[in-house]
Amino acid sequence: MILDALKRLFGRGECPSDGLQCEEAMARIQEFIDGELDPAEAANVGKHFDVCTRCYPHLKLEEGFRNKVQHALRHPEVPAHLRASVLEMLEREAGAE
Amino acid sequence: MTDDGARPGFREEALPHLDAVYRFALRLSGDPSEAEDLVQETFLRAYRSWDQFTTGTRAKSWLFTICRNVFLRQRDRTKRHDEIVRTETARVPGQSGGAAINPVWVSSLARDPEGRFFDSIVDEEILRAIDDLPEEYRTAVVLSDLEGLSYDEMAQLMEVPVGTVKSRLFRARRQLQKVLYEYAVEMGYIAERNRRDGESGGGS
Numbered sequence: 497m498i499l500d501a502l503k504r505l506f507g508r509g510e511c512p513s514d515g516l517q518c519e520e521a522m523a524r525i526q527e528f529i530d531g532e533l534d535p536a537e538a539a540n541v542g543k544h545f546d547v548c549t550r551c552y553p554h555l556k557l558e559e560g561f562r563n564k565v566q567h568a569l570r571h572p573e574v575p576a577h578l579r580a581s582v583l584e585m586l587e588r589e590a591g592a593e
Numbered sequence: 594m595t596d597d598g599a600r601p602g603f604r605e606e607a608l609p610h611l612d613a614v615y616r617f618a619l620r621l622s623g624d625p626s627e628a629e630d631l632v633q634e635t636f637l638r639a640y641r642s643w644d645q646f647t648t649g650t651r652a653k654s655w656l657f658t659i660c661r662n663v664f665l666r667q668r669d670r671t672k673r674h675d676e677i678v679r680t681e682t683a684r685v686p687g688q689s690g691g692a693a694i695n696p697v698w699v700s701s702l703a704r705d706p707e708g709r710f711f712d713s714i715v716d717e718e719i720l721r722a723i724d725d726l727p728e729e730y731r732t733a734v735v736l737s738d739l740e741g742l743s744y745d746e747m748a749q750l751m752e753v754p755v756g757t758v759k760s761r762l763f764r765a766r767r768q769l770q771k772v773l774y775e776y777a778v779e780m781g782y783i784a785e786r787n788r789r790d791g792e793s794g795g796g797s
Binding site for chain 2: 519522523525526527531558560562564566567568569570571575578585590
């Protein structure tokens, strides 16, 4: 079963760090990357990822995925003819007032 | 040339976001010419209701809200109801056991620990996968990953609780990761079965 495989990989959620357990850190990975945790919690989660050899690779994969998505979404720029027609439309609107 | 008529400040506040609104419209509609119409309509409505914009708030979020509303209204009109968001009442990710652990990364770590397969996937394939997401998921990913909106801002824009935003983002990203991982396997960017996969110890 997949659950067994996950447990095998993550042991019982124990971690070399003193603070958070793996499961707790992994549960916050999205908010951690999105910058949505309060500073104290972010520091706590960050500390876990710094020292946990089981969780750190997941953080790296998640960050790699985000970078790739951000890169793909970054284009295109608005076509020149559309920019021109928006400006033209605003002129018309302003002129009609 | 730069006359805003009775809408002072509109150009300075709104026009810098033209590219962002276009990209957002493009991902919402999945079609360049539809996106252009959306952008035109968004700026027209924004201009006409500029007096309703609250100074000090983010003009970009406001424009995205208008753009999305226009899109949703048009979509409802054309009855393209092919997108259904699954139960959004489900728990927010990670609050129960295994949900915190991403099965895609578990597979990836066994076969491609550094996630090199990402480098082989072209942007067009990623955009196609994003375009295939239900609208609510697509919107969440674009607003967060491209525009960097906070959960609060997205919640206001989409008129849903923050918990729903988190849930949509989580599900959208997991779905994207799964699709892209499967694509990478299919294309041979990740070996189906790799070296030590499945053989622990062995040695003779």
